[in-house]
Amino acid sequence: MKLRDITAESWHAMTMNRLRTGLTMLGMIIGVGAVVLMLAIGQGAQTTVNDSIASMGSNLFIVLSGASTSGGLRFGAGSAPTLTVGDASAIASLATIAQATPVYPGNAQLAYAANNWSTLVSGVGTSYTDIRNWRVEAGRDFDESDLRSSARVVLLGKTVASKLFGNENPVGKTLRIKNSPFLVIGLLEAKGQSLDGRDQDDSALIPVTTAQTKLFGNPFPGTVRYIMAQGKTAESMKDAQQEMTQLLRQRHRLGANAEDDFSIRDLTAMAQAAAGSAKAMSLMLGAIASISLLVGGIGIMNIMLVSVTERTREIGLRMAIGARRRDILLQFLLEAMILCIIGGLVGDMIGIGGAWLVSAMSEMQVVVTLWSILLSFLFSATIGIFFGYYPARRAATLKPVEALRYE
Amino acid sequence: MPPNPELIRIENLSKEYRNGPQSVQVLHDIKLSIGAGEFVAIMGPSGSGKSTFMNILGCLDTPSSGRYFLNGRDVSTLASDELANLRNATLGFVFQGFNLLKRASALENVALPLLYADIGVAARTQRALALLEQIGLEARRDARPNELSGGQQQRVAIARALANNPQIILADEPTGNLDSHTSQEIMAIFSRLNQERGITIVLVTHEADIARYAKRLVRFVDGKIVHDGAVDV
Ligand SMILES: Nc1ncnc2c1ncn2[C@@H]1O[C@H](COP(=O)(O)OP(=O)(O)OP(=O)(O)O)[C@@H](O)[C@H]1O
Ligand SMILES: [Mg+2]
Numbered sequence: 272m273k274l275r276d277i278t279a280e281s282w283h284a285m286t287m288n289r290l291r292t293g294l295t296m297l298g299m300i301i302g303v304g305a306v307v308l309m310l311a312i313g314q315g316a317q318t319t320v321n322d323s324i325a326s327m328g329s330n331l332f333i334v335l336s337g338a339s340t341s342g343g344l345r346f347g348a349g350s351a352p353t354l355t356v357g358d359a360s361a362i363a364s365l366a367t368i369a370q371a372t373p374v375y376p377g378n379a380q381l382a383y384a385a386n387n388w389s390t391l392v393s394g395v396g397t398s399y400t401d402i403r404n405w406r407v408e409a410g411r412d413f414d415e416s417d418l419r420s421s422a423r424v425v426l427l428g429k430t431v432a433s434k435l436f437g438n439e440n441p442v443g444k445t446l447r448i449k450n451s452p453f454l455v456i457g458l459l460e461a462k463g464q465s466l467d468g469r470d471q472d473d474s475a476l477i478p479v480t481t482a483q484t485k486l487f488g489n490p491f492p493g494t495v496r497y498i499m500a501q502g503k504t505a506e507s508m509k510d511a512q513q514e515m516t517q518l519l520r521q522r523h524r525l526g527a528n529a530e531d532d533f534s535i536r537d538l539t540a541m542a543q544a545a546a547g548s549a550k551a552m553s554l555m556l557g558a559i560a561s562i563s564l565l566v567g568g569i570g571i572m573n574i575m576l577v578s579v580t581e582r583t584r585e586i587g588l589r590m591a592i593g594a595r596r597r598d599i600l601l602q603f604l605l606e607a608m609i610l611c612i613i614g615g616l617v618g619d620m621i622g623i624g625g626a627w628l629v630s631a632m633s634e635m636q637v638v639v640t641l642w643s644i645l646l647s648f649l650f651s652a653t654i655g656i657f658f659g660y661y662p663a664r665r666a667a668t669l670k671p672v673e674a675l676r677y678e
Numbered sequence: 679m680p681p682n683p684e685l686i687r688i689e690n691l692s693k694e695y696r697n698g699p700q701s702v703q704v705l706h707d708i709k710l711s712i713g714a715g716e717f718v719a720i721m722g723p724s725g726s727g728k729s730t731f732m733n734i735l736g737c738l739d740t741p742s743s744g745r746y747f748l749n750g751r752d753v754s755t756l757a758s759d760e761l762a763n764l765r766n767a768t769l770g771f772v773f774q775g776f777n778l779l780k781r782a783s784a785l786e787n788v789a790l791p792l793l794y795a796d797i798g799v800a801a802r803t804q805r806a807l808a809l810l811e812q813i814g815l816e817a818r819r820d821a822r823p824n825e826l827s828g829g830q831q832q833r834v835a836i837a838r839a840l841a842n843n844p845q846i847i848l849a850d851e852p853t854g855n856l857d858s859h860t861s862q863e864i865m866a867i868f869s870r871l872n873q874e875r876g877i878t879i880v881l882v883t884h885e886a887d888i889a890r891y892a893k894r895l896v897r898f899v900d901g902k903i904v905h906d907g908a909v910d911v
Binding site: 283441584 | 738791
């Protein structure tokens with residue numbers, strides 16, 4: 272018997288019994304589709320976190336005003352901010368620190384022509400964009416003279432720029448922040464989401480001196496909200512933290528028994544924690560997906576085994592009218608393979624389509640990975656082919672009379 | 679001794695079913711010879727071993743001891759592929775329960791043995807149609823077995839048995855599931871095949887009416903042949 276005839280016969284047998292074919296494929300489709308989709312969502316979450324980490328800048332510390340306790344941070348009501356621009360410069364000159372900038376953030380209303388937009392305006396030093404690894408896409412960055420003169424100049428994030436200026440080029444234009452005019456000197460490149468899901472491009476930067484003296488009323492002149500510092504190397508982060516602590520205790524004249532009046536956070540460590548939890552979520556989704564795969568596999572197995580009686584008699588009959596053993600084996604093997612391949616492909620398409628749908632309908636990032644497609648496909652196909660082929664193999668080794676009489 | 683060339687020779691054939699420590703001997707030391715073109719009816723009480731014997735004749739089962747020559751060849755020496763070819767080309771089966779593929783049309787059922795004979799699609803269809811015509815069912819070529827009456831199903835099964843022009847047709851109670859009128863129709867077909875085409879027919883039946891279509895009667899009792907000769911029923 273020729274391979275073409277056997278293939279035709281396999282195909283024919285599948286189309287003759289649509290219910291069995293459909294149910295088996297359904298098992299494949301659900302298993303494969305669920306795995307591809309869930310792993311795409313998990314992988315997407317991981318990628319989102321990793322992108323945010325990459326966009327954060329490397330080896331970052333944040334030094335905050337206020338003591339840290341074992342239970343977290345404690346900001347006493349009305350307690351005075353303790354960090355100053357001077358602290359920032361002192362930190363910047365430490366051997367283990369590459370650079371540091373004071374940050375003085377606040378919310379403000381920005382206006383240009385008829386457009387209004389309320390956003391986060393941060394007063395920063397000249398090294399801020401460098402530390403955050405945030406390129407100025409058009410125009411120029413702040414320079415020392417902007418800081419010295421508390422110039423009314425501003426760098427805009429992508430979102431702010433598009434809200435206020437639409438498609439216009441904002442560089443060189445003058446907008447109003449809290450009603451005072453500011454010159455837009457540069458446009459920041461897009462940065463995307465931060466770890467906590469904020470749009471980092473929805474913000475504007477101004478010189479820290481301008482923020483302190485001209486924009487936000489400051490009851491504690493000279494102080495800043497926090498300092499952002501960048502360690503020289505990833506390995507020296509622990510040392511850097513110690514040096515900063517010593518330096519600040521000295522500068523703030525804290526006695527040996529006094530608590531720190533500041534706290535230092537290693538953002539890299541926090542980012543790693545966030546990456547860890549994204550990974551955990553991805554693993555959990557993977558576990559759920561494996562269960563779907565298993566359920567799908569059991570479905571395939573059941574359908575294949577349930578049809579064994581009927582098929583054993585069919586095999587007996589085929590042998591009685593002249594089928595050789597290998598004709599039977601090849602037919603059933605091909606049948607199981609065609610079934611699994613079609614089911615797997617449809618499952619893949621549904622998984623990929625579902626992933627696409629999820630990303631289109633929500634903010635979630637999804638990443639379909641090749642290995643999730645291969646893994647689910649191979650698993651389901653192995654089950655399908657084994658349980659499709661194994662009963663046929665058994666039947667084909669029976670004497671025809673036994674197969675014909677099989678109950 | 680049959681007048682025609684010998685087609686089937688059975689020598690000292692026994693069949694025993696072993697079930698753990700117990701064993702049942704179903705056929706005892708059977709000797710039989712059937713010539714080409716004969717029409718043999720096999721009768722006997724239920725459980726006497728008729729079906730067991732037929733399955734061995736059809737190479738669907740193997741004897742425990744003894745020898746079976748088909749066309750002078752010792753069947754026990756043949757490999758499974760050779761047996762498959764023998765069943766395909768030389769033998770035709772008609773079962774009591776029809777044994778048609780449920781989900782295939784009449785035409786596809788009839789064409790099935792041709793598939794295993796390596797005949798091309800076009801020739802298969804043509805030949806299967808011709809066979810359906812011979813049994814008067816060409817109009818029902820696309821019907822599934824469950825859309826056919828018992829008699830029609832058995833005619834389809836006969837057409838299938840004839841697909842590769844077999845020398846022998848083995849029929850185990852082919853009319854067992856049919857009413858007497860339909861049984862007569864089926865037997866008329868067997869008679870015609872035997873008389874007009876010289877096909878050897880071995881047929882098991884419980885009914886004297888049916889046995890009378892045959893020219894020779896073999897009677898089994900308890901796994902032994904107790905009568906071999908004229909149809910004296
Ligand atoms: N696979 C088997 N295992 C054990 N015993 C069997 C098997 N098949 C048949 N037998 C026994 O062999 C004996 C003969 O069975 P067989 O089917 O040949 O009888 P039969 O003459 O065809 O009967 P009936 O007229 O009822 O069809 C019976 O006693 C039966 O129980
Ligand atoms: Mg019987």
